[in-house]
Amino acid sequence: MMLYVESKAFPPVAFIKHWSFSIKGDSGILNTRKVLTLMSVFFQNIFTHYLKRKTFIILCKLTDTIARARSQMLHILWELGRDDHQFRFRYRGQYLRDAYTFEDYEIPENAVVKMVPMAKRQESFVDLRRMDGQSDLGQGTSDEVLNALNQEIQVFVRREKLLAALQAFLWLWALATMLSFITNYFYSGFWNVIIVYFLFKYCPTFTRTGGFVGRASQYHGRYMIIYAIASILCLAPNVVFLCLLLPPMIQQGCAGYVGSCTHWLLWSVIFYACFALLLFLQTCLIPFIIYNFRFKAGDFVEQHLVKTRDVEKVLFSARNGKIKEKRNAAFELASFAACSDDNKYKIVSQGGMEVLSNLSLSRDEATQEYATEAIAELLTLPEIQDQFVAIGGVRTLCALLHGRTDKIIYEAATALFYLISDNDNNKMVIVEDTGLDDLAHASMKAYFMPNTSYQNPRDNAITLSYKANNNNNIKTARVLAGVFLELLSYNADLREIIASRNVVAVALVHLCQLADSETQQLSLQALELIAIESPESVVTQEDLLHHLVAMPRLTEDERLHLLSGKIMLYFAENEEACSELINVANLTDTLLQFAQSNDSVLQNVVSKIILAILENQRITRRIPYLGLDKVAMYLQSNSVDRHIFDNADAALNLLTIYTSEDKMGSSLSLKSVGKPGQSGYGV
Structure with missing residues (x-):
């Protein structure tokens, strides 16, 4: 990229x-x-x-x-x-x-x-007030990084020189190819011409400032291997030619250039000896070049950049420094904690947990973000969590849920999730404190973020859509929904406490309307757990009912359809909430779409919703006009389970009774009115 x-x-x-x-x-x-x-x-x-x-x-x-x-x-x-x-x-x-x-x-x-x-x-100049040679976090790159940078530069300088030497050898090879045509074995020049041509054409170009340049430079490693093979293949016949020419010259002595010992023979011997030496030297050079190619920019510097300064010095700056020094120290601690578990233990052993807890409550937003992120990194280890809870860290994280930026809220929620997912005792600590109110506040803030759009599910004249949010807001909402679900899944006693707080249900209703399928799933699962413990806490949420009915038009995710159907069942089983349910537009269409699913569980839920509506005595007169017979008939014809068929059959029987009673009541009312011209007509 x-x-x-x-x-x-x-x-x-x-x-x-x-x-x-x-x-x-x-x-x-x-x-x-x-x-x-x-x-x-x-x-x-x-x-x-x-x-x-x-x-x-x-x-x-x-x-x-x-x-x-x-x-x-x-x-x-x-x-x-x-x-x-x-x-x-x-x-x-x-x-x-x-x-x-x-x-x-x-x-x-x-x-x-x-x-x-x-x-x-x-600060990049000499500090005229300090001549002791000391440095702080705000000054230049460390000596370790500079030394590593110089090592990399030396590697690239060496690479530039090696490739320059290889190109020099290649030019000598080209010269030798031309001279080979005036030797005893002149035909050797033909294959050398072909080899040298392709080696020149695909020769990589490298400079220390620009790196590898050109299309051919993309395959510099393969080029070196091919170069070495070609050099060895050309070296072998040169050695053979030399061995064939040397014996006659040694036997003749060539003192007076008589017999077969001619100037031509002497020139050929010298040429092939020098040519073989040239090919041998460049073949020996290639392994050094291939080894040099292993190194890339950052191989030496990267490990030193990932490291940070001495933890003690950073913590000292975090305790006693100015605003900028504390900000840089918080950033360094977050980076240090993200590198390894050993670094996390080192920070905690130096008293960094208390320092980060104080920095997270700083008035500087950047310092808050870095410190909270460092705390979240530390709390990934269960061994550190107990110490953090002991110093009152839960209250600090709950306070950070009221932060001014998304980043602060996200890191604080993430840290809380680590606490409750690894230790069940921490769940009660959050609930007993003001944690539920703080989580609900953060959830509402995630919902009412600026630059978002939302269209009411009750409005039938427009195309429905979820609330559109930025990525940071979605991540925050996802973590908050996960925290609520983790708290509710602990035990019945804790679930009862949470279910008694209406603010939690309200927050989850808002979270499930965000444009993220994972957030919706977590929120609906949490609402289902609340409904199991206290159905009244859920069925009183009118906005939730409209959203559940609109779910098939908003998403095709059958997991969300199933969760929506399960929660709608609680509305159907409550007499007052059932009256609200049948007043929601497109209820029959929603149930029919749910029934068309291949999931037997969702079909079973739909059949139970229909039966619960039909058994509600308050709305018997309105039942024939709801169109539930279409859904029941579809379930009866396409049921994948015997229990679903029985529920659909029972629903159709009830619908038949209600329809006949409605017709009988209508005919009786007409008889009581009388014929035209009779007394009482039109009364």
């Missing part, structure tokens, strides 16, 4: 080192700090103007890490004299972490990634 890196204004180049000198003028010794300040401002104006808003192109794969792409960018900056420049990539407002891949961030091909400097402009 091709990646476009758009840079902001670069911090100026640090041309001035930690020098200590004085300049003597007419008025005596000038102040060193003033001179350095004037020079720094001068260079800042020049190079900031020169490198402002540059766009660079990087070739990478979806499976490459961000660190590898950054290493390629470091090579470019090295050419510009900016190898000590500290930067990070940002895509759609999110800083990209070195340990993750482009595939993890779902970055498409030809995407534009911003390169953001991580230091203020004056």
Whole structure:
């Protein structure tokens, strides 16, 4: 894939080192700090103007890490004299972490990634207030990265020289091919011409600054193998020719060039000896080139970029630093925790859990995001979760569910999911605290995100659609629905507590209306569990009823159809809710679509819904006009289970009774009216 890196204004180049000198003028010794300040401002104006808003192109794969792409960018900056420049990539407002891949961030091909400097402009210069040589998180690239970068550059310089030497050998081979036509075995020049032609045509071109160039350079590894084979194949006949020519020359002595020992023979012997030596030397060179080809940009730098600074120094900066230093420290800790489990244990052992908990409540949104993400990474290990709960971490995460950005809410919900999925005791901790209210608040916020569109399922005049959301909002809603489902699936006692809170059902109703099938499935499963414990909590949700009836027109996912049918059954079994159910438009069409499914469970649910409606004594007069006989007849004709057939048959019998009673009641009412002209007619 091709990646476009758009840079902001670069911090100026640090041309001035930690020098200590004085300049003597007419008025005596000038102040060193003033001179350095004037020079720094001068260079800042020049190079900031020169490198402002540059766009660079990087070739990478979806499976490459961000660190590898950054290493390629470091090579470019090295050419510009900016190898000590500290930067990070940002895509759609999110800083990209070195340990993750482009595939993890779902970055498409030809995407534009911003390169953001991580230091203020004056920080790239000598800090005139500090001459002790110390550095902090805001300054340039570490020595380890620079050393690794220099190693890679040396590898590429060596590759450039090796390929240049190979091309020189190839030109000598071409010269030898021409000279071979004036030897004893002139016909050897014919196959050499063919071989040299193709080797020249597909010879790869490489420069340290531009890399491999040209279409032929794409197969440089195969080219080297073919080159080696061709060189060996040409070396063998040259050795044979040399062996055939040497004995006559040795026997004759060639002192006076008499007999068969001629100048032609002597020239041929010398030529084939030199030609064989040339082919042997270039054959020996090829293994070194193939070995050099193993290394790519980032092989040395990547491992050092993924690593972070010493944890103790980062934690010290997180505790005592300024806002920017704390932000960088939170980012470093999140990156460090994402690399390995050992790093997670190291952070916790150094007291990083308390530090991250404090940073997550910072007023700076970026610091909150990085710290919350670091906490979520740490909580992937069950051994760390107990310690986090002990320091009051659950209350912190619940507070973060009220965060100002989607990222904060998503990471906090993810951390809570890790807590409750690995330890059942943590579920009660969340429920006993204000966790349910906080989760419901986050769910409502995910639903009422700006820049979204929603069309009411009750409106029949428009095409129905789900609520459209951005990817971040969908991921947040998905995790929140998973948290609710995990809490409800623990035990009946906890389920009873959650079911008694109407705010949970309301939140789940809103989540199931989002445009994500997984979120809908998790939300409907959670609502089903609430309905099992307390049907009244679900059947009182009027918006849910309209959404369930509209489900076949919104999606073709039969899993969602089945869950919708199961919850509709609770509405049908409740007398008051059943009256609302039959008033919903397109109810018969929905039931008929459910009945046409090949799933026997869904067909069985539909048959039970029809029976529950027919058994409701409050609506017996309206039953003949609902059109349920079509659904029952379809089930009876296409049932895949005996139980479904029996339910459909019972429903048809009840419908027959209700229809006959309705007709009898209509005829009695007509008789009571009388004929025209009689008294009482028209009363």
